[in-house]
Amino acid sequence: MSQATRILLALVVGLIAGIALAAYAAGSVDGVVAVAQPVGTAWLNALQMTIVPLVVALLITGVAATAEAAQAGRLAGRAIAMYVTILFLSAVSAAILTPLFLEIVPLPVRIGRPVARRDDRRRCGRPRPPLGDFLAAVIPSNVVKAASESAFLSLIIFALIFAFAMARIATDLRTLLTNFFIAVRETMLVVIEWVLWVGPVGVFALALVVGAKAGTGAFGALVHYILTIMAVGLTVSACAYPLAVFGGRIGLGRYVKAALPAQAVAISTQSSLASLPAMVEGASELGVPVTTSGVTLPLAVAIFRATGPAMNFAVAIYVAVWFDVPLTAGTLAVGAVVATLTSLGSVSLPGTVSYVSAIAPVASAIGAPVAPLGLLVAVETMPDIVRTLGNVMMDLATTVTLSRRRGGGAGLPEAPHAEAVEQGLVGHQ
Numbered sequence: 001m002s003q004a005t006r007i008l009l010a011l012v013v014g015l016i017a018g019i020a021l022a023a024y025a026a027g028s029v030d031g032v033v034a035v036a037q038p039v040g041t042a043w044l045n046a047l048q049m050t051i052v053p054l055v056v057a058l059l060i061t062g063v064a065a066t067a068e069a070a071q072a073g074r075l076a077g078r079a080i081a082m083y084v085t086i087l088f089l090s091a092v093s094a095a096i097l098t099p100l101f102l103e104i105v106p107l108p109v110r111i112g113r114p115v116a117r118r119d120d121r122r123r124c125g126r127p128r129p130p131l132g133d134f135l136a137a138v139i140p141s142n143v144v145k146a147a148s149e150s151a152f153l154s155l156i157i158f159a160l161i162f163a164f165a166m167a168r169i170a171t172d173l174r175t176l177l178t179n180f181f182i183a184v185r186e187t188m189l190v191v192i193e194w195v196l197w198v199g200p201v202g203v204f205a206l207a208l209v210v211g212a213k214a215g216t217g218a219f220g221a222l223v224h225y226i227l228t229i230m231a232v233g234l235t236v237s238a239c240a241y242p243l244a245v246f247g248g249r250i251g252l253g254r255y256v257k258a259a260l261p262a263q264a265v266a267i268s269t270q271s272s273l274a275s276l277p278a279m280v281e282g283a284s285e286l287g288v289p290v291t292t293s294g295v296t297l298p299l300a301v302a303i304f305r306a307t308g309p310a311m312n313f314a315v316a317i318y319v320a321v322w323f324d325v326p327l328t329a330g331t332l333a334v335g336a337v338v339a340t341l342t343s344l345g346s347v348s349l350p351g352t353v354s355y356v357s358a359i360a361p362v363a364s365a366i367g368a369p370v371a372p373l374g375l376l377v378a379v380e381t382m383p384d385i386v387r388t389l390g391n392v393m394m395d396l397a398t399t400v401t402l403s404r405r406r407g408g409g410a411g412l413p414e415a416p417h418a419e420a421v422e423q424g425l426v427g428h429q
Contacts, residue, residue, distance in 0.1 A: 003199070007203050007377070008379065009283070010199070010200035010201070010207065014204040014205070015211040015367030016216050017204075017211065018210060019030070021208070021211070022215060026351055029212050030147050030210065040202050040203075044374040047192070048370060050195070051360045053188050054357050058183075059159040059341065059342070060159050060162060060163045062344045063163035064163055064167070065302070066303055067163075079295070080303070083304040084340070086306055087344070088336065090308070091313050091339040091340045093236055094339070095332040095333075095335065097310075098232055099233055101231055102318070102321055105224065105228070107322065109218045119420075140157070143158050152365055156338060160341070166178070216317070220404075232314040233310060234386055235308060235310075239394075240393035240394045240397040241397070244396070244397040247398075258283070259282055262392045263389055265278045266392040266394075271388065272388055272392055276301055280297060292403045301395065304394075305391050306391050306394035307387045309336070316335060316366055319369060319372050320363070323369055325366065331366050331367065332366070335365050342358045355380050356373055
């Protein structure tokens with residue numbers, strides 16, 4: 001049984017047990033909750049203790065890898081510029097779509113409150129500081145203090161400055177620092193793997209509390225959450241079609257047909273990397289030279305996750321609405337920037353890991369509690385399929401667009417050595 005399946009099963013069993021407890025032994029609810037709540041909170045604390053070092057390490061290594069890739073050539077530079085633009089637009093779309101969807105279909109029940117920690121609840125709804133004070137506080141005067149307070153926006157600013165400064169030092173020193181943060185990243189991933197191994201215990205405890213307090217409405221609320229996040233992801237994914245048609249100047253039918261095999265692999269494997277050979281083949285059917293797709297598609301798989309900012313930001317907004325956190329235009333703008341930046345470092349991570357590490361900074365930036373993510377990660381399986389599907393669709397659409405801008409495109413012959421390049425690419429991956 002996979003890790004995601006075990007956590008999901010623990011969620012369902014915990015909810016059912018909590019509902020049954022409230023229905024048939026209401027007098028014992030308080031006693032059971034008094035035991036289950038600390039267990040769930042301890043697991044959440046273990047999960048959250050890894051977020052700060054992991055996010056900093058991911059950002060520094062991610063920015064370093066992106067900067068290095070941008071120097072590989074003009075095509076790679078144009079590709080990265082397009083990727084970053086789409087990532088930001090993806091985050092902006094979530095700021096528009098998520099409140100709209102929640103206005104059309106409001107939350108059925110607020111199940112987040114039972115799983116939020118007390119300090120999270122105290123922070124919810126706090127008035128935001130004036131703009132001048134906010135901008136002044138963005139630059140951390142004490143990085144250690146910012147880390148201890150989980151001031152992710154300040155940490156992200158520091159990590160970006162640090163990463164760009166690394167690019168200006170001697171190569172041997174830059175390599176040393178990069179390897180150090182890679183080691184930190186890998187160590188944190190091992191710790192998270194341990195925490196997630198006991199995840200069914202923590203999720204069961206949290207779900208038991210939710211089921212006992214929210215009743216059968218908890219299932220409806222989780223379904224509402226899944227459908228809302230998937231709706232945001234599918235909307236962003238659908239933008240791949242007009243991008244391919246207008247940016248790549250190809251017929252809609254041709255793109256749909258060429259993308260179908262990669263989409264099928266994405267849905268079945270939930271892996272952009274596993275979909276890479278099918279994407280290369282689809283790009284070839286659209287007339288994209290392999291000398292172009294052989295650069296842009298592996299690069300996209302490595303650093304580009306088009307649906308990430310939108311769906312991560314949508315989760316943060318959803319949690320904020322649960323807890324009545326006021327969302328102003330300025331707050332949403334900050335959240336969009338943070339969602340864009342954190343997505344650069346979260347690619348190629350397992351879904352359960354990237355879910356927490358990428359969303360926690362966004363939630364913190366807009367004032368939403370982080371604790372409910374420990375429960376929501378259990379139902380990430382269906383949204384994760386949409387994430388991968390949208391990423392693959394956008395990878396192919398951007399490749400077609402970049403090929404057209406480079407001077408290639410539909411119907412043009414491939415370079416003489418295209419077959420050798422393709423074989424080498426697929427074999428290497």
